[in-house]
Amino acid sequence: MRLADYSLHAYALPYARPVVWSDIVEEAAPFVLLRLTAESGETGVAEVSVKPTWGGVTARSLITTIEEIFIPLLRTLDMSDPHATRRALDRIPENLAAKCLVDNACWDLKAAQMQRPLWQTWQGSRRVELSWAVTRQTPQVMAAEAADMRERYGFRTLKVKGGQGVATDIEGIHAIRKAVGEDVALYVDCNGAYQLDNALDYARAVADAGARVIEDPCPFSPDPAFAALCADSPIPVLVDFYAWSLRDARLFLAQGAQALSAKPGRFGLSDCRLMQDAADAEGRGVVAGLMGESALGTFAALQFAAALRQPMLPAELTWYLAMTEQVTSELPVIENGCVTLPDTSSVASMVDWDAVKRFAL
Structure with a gap:
């Protein structure tokens, strides 16, 4: 070809x-x-x-x-x-x-x-569970957005963006929990906002507030300090921004990373599939991560998400909902927090x- x-x-x-x-x-x-x-x-x-x-x-x-x-x-x-x-x-x-x-x-x-479609070639599931990312705003506004997205789309998992200060982050988690109820899972992504010396205390605080996973609480490398954080954290540590390649992902797995954020919009589908294989071999989790995709990028990334054998968390592939316009003739349709993939072979046709x-x- x-x-x-x-x-x-x-x-x-x-x-x-x-x-x-x-x-x-x-x-x-x-x-x-x-x-x-x-x-x-x-x-x-x-x-x-x-x-x-x-x-x-x-x-x-x-x-x-x-x-x-x-x-x-x-x-x-x-x-x-x-x-x-x-x-x-x-x-x-x-x-x-x-x-x-x-x-x-x-x-x-x-x-x-x-x-x-690739999801069929890769023997994936037609139905994929999704989450929504609640970005940084005041705790009250974040809680209102979480409740609205839960009501409109039925999400059962929410990703909460932290990094606004420990007190504000905890207040936000509590406000969101009150707004969406106890049956919605929450996890926190700090984008490396805090320091390694404080990361374990932060992980304990958000775990006490009800978070199930913590993503990038601080800048880290695949070294003994990171391994100690993973071993001592009361909730799994999800690695995203600090793994820049398939090689990095393997190094983090070797140091005890419980989960990797594999992003087709960042690494490409080939390396995401290899990251999945590496995590599976170690018995660790993979999350189909958010990369700011429009509906077009979402359809492509969903092919990978559909083929994840045991995703640690629902796919984060819903950011297109934040946009008022798209460049595709159709959109992913979300019902009860899940999307049903079309039989369309190529995204190009959309x-x-x-x-x-x-x-x-």
């Missing part, structure tokens, strides 16, 4: 309200979309979120890197085996966002060639190209 043509598109989708992440505030979500067309006529697409503090790229820098480095390489390859294509991409150092975008587009191209033009950067 040889490359015949490609195109790259940058766009931004507005949010219903400004979103406060740990490092930036956004009123719209910026993306780059890659479309690959094979000589045989099939088309595959992929999308990545372009936030410099998340992936080290802007839309312009990512597009330039793909056009100058990775498209010339793709033209030399048979893309019929996405894993082999990814190994060829990995001969180029760094450039994770570009590799992720190309990798996911190659998998979508493969799905188009096979005329069946793209609304007029919308891509309308929201172009």
Whole structure:
């Protein structure tokens, strides 16, 4: 399967309200979309979120890197085996966002060639349970949002963004618990806001408040200090931002990480599948993590989530709900906290190209 043509598109989708992440505030979500067309006529697409503090790229820098480095390489390859294509991409150092975008587009191209969705090829489940991420606001506003999303979509698990100060975080957990009731599971993501010396005390505090898992309470490395935190924490420690590669993920597993956040929108589907294999071999958990996806990126990431054999937590793939516009002709439909995957073979067939033009950067 040889490359015949490609195109790259940058766009931004507005949010219903400004979103406060740990490092930036956004009123719209910026993306780059890659479309690959094979000589045989099939088309595959992929999308990545372009936030410099998340992936080290802007839309312009990512597009330039793909056009100058990775498209010339793709033209030399048979893309019929996405894993082999990814190994060829990995001969180029760094450039994770570009590799992720190309990798996911190659998998979508493969799905188009096979005329069946990846979740079926990977023997996944059609029905996938999901969670919602409650981002940083005042505890009362976070509680109101949690109750609203629980009522509208039936989520049984909520991810609570911490990092606003220990007292505020605990107040937020209690407020959310009061708003949604006892039958909703909560876990906390701090995005590394606290220090390693205080991480264990923080884990104990959020566990006492009812959190079941803690994600990135502090910056850490796969070293003995991290191993001690995992061993002493009353709740499992989920590793996200500080594992930048498949190699990092394996090192964290070797130091006792109880779970990994595997993000198709950050690592690519090939490496996410290998991260799943590594975690399974150690008896550890994997979560299909949030990477700010639109509906387009969500459909792609759900292929991976559907094939997780024993997910530690529901997939975090609902962030598209925060956006008021999309570039797909259909949306994932969430009922009772779950989505039922369509039989559509390729995400490329769902793209609304007029919308891509309308929201172009």
